[in-house]
Amino acid sequence: MNRFTDYPATKELIRQLKDKGLDHKVYSDIVDERGNQYVDLVQEGGGMLGIALAGYTYMMEKAGIRFFSLAGTSAGAINTMMMAGMGRTGEPVSEKILDILSSHDLFAFVDGNNCFRKLLPRAIGKRRGWKICLALNVPLLAWILWKRLGINPGKTFQGWIDDNLQKAGIHNMADLEKHRKKIPKLIDRTTGEEIHREAELKIIAADVTTKSKVCFPEMAELYWADPGKVKPSCFVRASMSVPFFFRPYRVENIPRAGRQEDKDLPKERTTWRKHAGYYGVIPNKVRFVDGGMLSNFPVNAFHMRPGMPKKPTFGARLSTWRDQYSKTGSLPGFSGAMISTMRQLHDYDFLLRNPDYKQLICSIDADAKEDEDGNTMFSWLDFSMSVEKQVKLFNLGAAKALGFLENFSWEKYKESRKE
Numbered sequence: 001m002n003r004f005t006d007y008p009a010t011k012e013l014i015r016q017l018k019d020k021g022l023d024h025k026v027y028s029d030i031v032d033e034r035g036n037q038y039v040d041l042v043q044e045g046g047g048m049l050g051i052a053l054a055g056y057t058y059m060m061e062k063a064g065i066r067f068f069s070l071a072g073t074s075a076g077a078i079n080t081m082m083m084a085g086m087g088r089t090g091e092p093v094s095e096k097i098l099d100i101l102s103s104h105d106l107f108a109f110v111d112g113n114n115c116f117r118k119l120l121p122r123a124i125g126k127r128r129g130w131k132i133c134l135a136l137n138v139p140l141l142a143w144i145l146w147k148r149l150g151i152n153p154g155k156t157f158q159g160w161i162d163d164n165l166q167k168a169g170i171h172n173m174a175d176l177e178k179h180r181k182k183i184p185k186l187i188d189r190t191t192g193e194e195i196h197r198e199a200e201l202k203i204i205a206a207d208v209t210t211k212s213k214v215c216f217p218e219m220a221e222l223y224w225a226d227p228g229k230v231k232p233s234c235f236v237r238a239s240m241s242v243p244f245f246f247r248p249y250r251v252e253n254i255p256r257a258g259r260q261e262d263k264d265l266p267k268e269r270t271t272w273r274k275h276a277g278y279y280g281v282i283p284n285k286v287r288f289v290d291g292g293m294l295s296n297f298p299v300n301a302f303h304m305r306p307g308m309p310k311k312p313t314f315g316a317r318l319s320t321w322r323d324q325y326s327k328t329g330s331l332p333g334f335s336g337a338m339i340s341t342m343r344q345l346h347d348y349d350f351l352l353r354n355p356d357y358k359q360l361i362c363s364i365d366a367d368a369k370e371d372e373d374g375n376t377m378f379s380w381l382d383f384s385m386s387v388e389k390q391v392k393l394f395n396l397g398a399a400k401a402l403g404f405l406e407n408f409s410w411e412k413y414k415e416s417r418k419e
Helices: 008-019 047-062 075-086 094-102 114-124 130-148 155-167 173-180 232-239 272-276 331-353 355-360 387-407 410-418
Strands: 030-032 037-043 065-073 150-152 186-188 201-207 212-216 244-246 249-252 285-290 313-317 361-363
Touching: 008 047, 008 387, 037 047, 037 075, 047 065, 047 075, 047 094, 047 313, 047 387, 065 075, 075 094, 075 155, 075 173, 075 201, 075 232, 114 130, 130 150, 155 232, 201 232, 212 232, 212 272, 232 249, 232 285, 313 355, 331 355, 355 361, 355 410, 361 387
Parallel strands: 037 065, 037 313, 065 201, 150 244, 313 361
Antiparallel strands: 030 037, 030 186, 201 212, 201 285, 249 285
């Protein structure tokens, strides 16, 4: 029994979806021979809140929607890679991913010092004495950060991604690229013509060594001599490297290290200038942190201009919109507001210039959900989250997806694009 899909509230959402005819509504002009409709998908980062993304994609698939090109950052990158690897384009994969989540202890991803493993659940739950416990462990945590730049190695997480992709027959990027090329026959419902397109994959990470926003796998040639042999888990590990919580992801023996690209060469004949706009000496090693530091919700990943899209780019947001100001009078408040600004401003700027995209975004608002006592219900760092909370978080994503499907109008969106 799958604890997520067998949850009574989830079953009720599926009943409502069918009763309202949302599994027959038009969401895209691209369909396959079975009548499934295709959209591109961008998923926001948000740590453990990413469980809600599984609820969102599960409900979308129940509506007959299939995902073509995929993009994501951090937690969004995890779900993106699992969706890309667990099935061919056009195959429903959400239930496979849910089976994997159900069979794994997510707290195992916190693979650092035992003192921190004991401290984290106490701090998240604000249990009695957690501040004293933190104070006693400050010297140890400071030493770990000084030496390693992060508390948790992240090896357990990367191994988990590897294991599940390998079970699906994917051992490296060459395997994944071959896998992603297996696309069903796609038809434009408005003309009856067959559509020939490649399904893209975009994982966002931040290279802090050269100060570059990195999009994998297209920029993998900067960091590896043979990108086809690289494990896809490397890209996800780079994208979810929450600063200080996880150690930065490090890549060594960079191709052409110690040299500078010829400035007289045309840009298209270079690699670093072409991809990253970097003109300096190529380093021997680089460190990556969470892509959310630069673009936590890469909604512009598949933006097409000019022209009219044949399919929409749906977006799943875990965090709230800017509907209230931050309290910056204290050091924690000021620090949190500063980090949030860095994580979101690039994406907000794109939405400000392309307001039509707001019609495509489902706001799950998982970070704003409160319990009966007014306390925040879900924490993005709560890797020891109870099964009951995980199911509720999944159901929240599913419920928000249902509301989005009910309100979305493909024809209205196309009209706004014409304008």
